[in-house]
Amino acid sequence: MENKIKVLIAEDLEPIRVKYAYYLGQCPEIELTGSVSSGTEAVSAALASPPDIILMDIEMETKDAGIRASREILASLPDIKIIILTVYEDDELIFSAFQLGVCDYMLKNSSNEEIISGIKAAYEGRSPIRPEIAGKIRSEFKRVKTYETSFLYMLNLLASLTVTELDTLYLLSSGHTRADICAIRHVEMSTVKSQIHSILHKFKKKSISEIITSTEDLHLLELVIKNRPE
Template identity: 30%
Template sequence: MIRVLLVDDHIVVRTGLELLLHEKNGISIVGVAADGDEAIQKAKELTPDIVLMDLSMPKGKDGITATRILKEYLPETRILILTMHDSDEYLFRAIQAGASGYILKSAPHEELLTAIQLIYTGNAYLTPAATKRLMNEYLVKMQQEGHTSSYEILSEREKEILVWIARGYSNKDIAEQLVISVKTVETHKSNLMEKIGLRSRPDIVRYALQKGLLDFE
């Protein structure tokens, strides 16, 4: 069983999580706490595998401070931050404090269960949106430091769609040519534009010309 300590200052949230998680997917709720101070005390007593930690708790220590202290006393205990804050600042602070994961309270129940299981096996877990932002920041940093060109950070499908767009094809035309949905084309278009800093179709055309991607024979 994965032994979990729940930490949240709202009794309704604690009760709901306990009902949701207890005895499901090999999870056992071994204790609950209402603030950071109580979380530290309970964790020392119970030595849980995972602490499901809220960030904002008005009384006592906040989630980040409690996480930092817990990792000093119980380095083997993994901490999953469960919060309403979809913020890079909170995310980075939580990771620096020693958290193994960061998930939003608005996430589906299945995602929370998956996050707990992944962290228990030694992996890390971030919300999909946070993962995307971190990857984009990393790729941009690599590009700025000269480790890679903007074109190289695109996936093969993104490169393909970039050329189709530069040739003047509509999203619908591209979808038909590649046998994918229009929504998929739009997603790839949005991702490639974000990765290489483009804002419009004319920007894509100019970029393709600069890179020598268009053949006008």
Template identity: 40%
Template sequence: MRPIRIIVAEDLDVLRNHFCQLIGREEDMNVVGQAASGKQVLQLLQEHEADIIVMDIEMDMKHDGIITAQKVLLSYPHLKIIFLTVHEDDETVFNAFETGAVDYVLKTSPPEEIIRSIRSSYDGIVQIRPEFSYKIKNEFSRIRRNEESLLKATIILSQMTPTELEIMELLLKDMKVAEIARFRQVEQSTIKSQINLILKKFNKKRSKEVTQMLRDLNIHQLIHKVRGGG
């Protein structure tokens, strides 16, 4: 049976040599190419057939590995990409997995973990390690909560009166009660009553809570369209 063909991409020579030696000691693995940048990875793929790319995220530029992974998988969808990195922050983890990479291993991981990741990835076994799985679960939970909040807020906005929508739009422009009253040429007490009705619909106590929620959900501009704007 032929060995697993691997490309190692790491911009630091000492680390690249270390990973190549580590992988090269395995009888069922063969390093077919070494790269110090994403550009070199793409060049190697034109010259060598590979099964797996073990790639750093930051090489000659920030997120070079992520950008390269996107390009690689468009042209070589059969390839398996394992990110080998020092980054553990949520955004980097999510961006890495969004490319279609099959694993994300820290450079500080024991050598046997890196080797195990290569074998598992080659066999089509994708196992997200515990230190990253909770990040992904939390992100899915956040997305689900946002979707529920988005649906609820959209329904409320669609049921608001034209006057309430106008006041909501003015609040989003950070106008005070007195300014809104002058703008609409009504008493401040009238504006306060109308704002209280809006707060009850959103089940909030302060207008800033409503405006912040709409901004967080990125639907604050929807009010203008609901009112018939362009």
């Protein structure tokens, strides 16, 4: 390799930082440009002297300091390759990192050979979609697809309610009792019970609380109420 790969280490634990610096220093193809202990310092170091690769710890001064730093660095220097370092596989944080544009992630207990191999692969633009990463991406797509399916399903069910049924469900979700609804809407208890029975039938549920929980999780009920025609 004609040009050395310039690497910046961002890791808040000094023993790990020193270990990485030592082993990277043994590789003739790599030049260590800096070693910092926070996301803030990582941003400053990267902007002052842009490296080719950054080994970025996710959790430093804050739980997501590495994510925040990566976002800021890539906004100004999109060609920098960032490899996320983590002690555990937090799917949500890791997927957030990939969405930002980081090119790889590695566990901190990866072997020195794996770290160096990952750096070289990232530099050459051939960061592999390793099985564990592919699995996380598939899981995320499945989660998103499930959410979309659930969202549309629940939206269709809400659309099947009459205006009075929708009002009743909304009042129940707002903490009002059946007696409250009778007073608010000036109707008999038998009317409210009939509407609740109809709602349960349409949703194929035994409890109104199940329906309320589902609509709250998807933030749907208020959306439907606010956007319904007058």
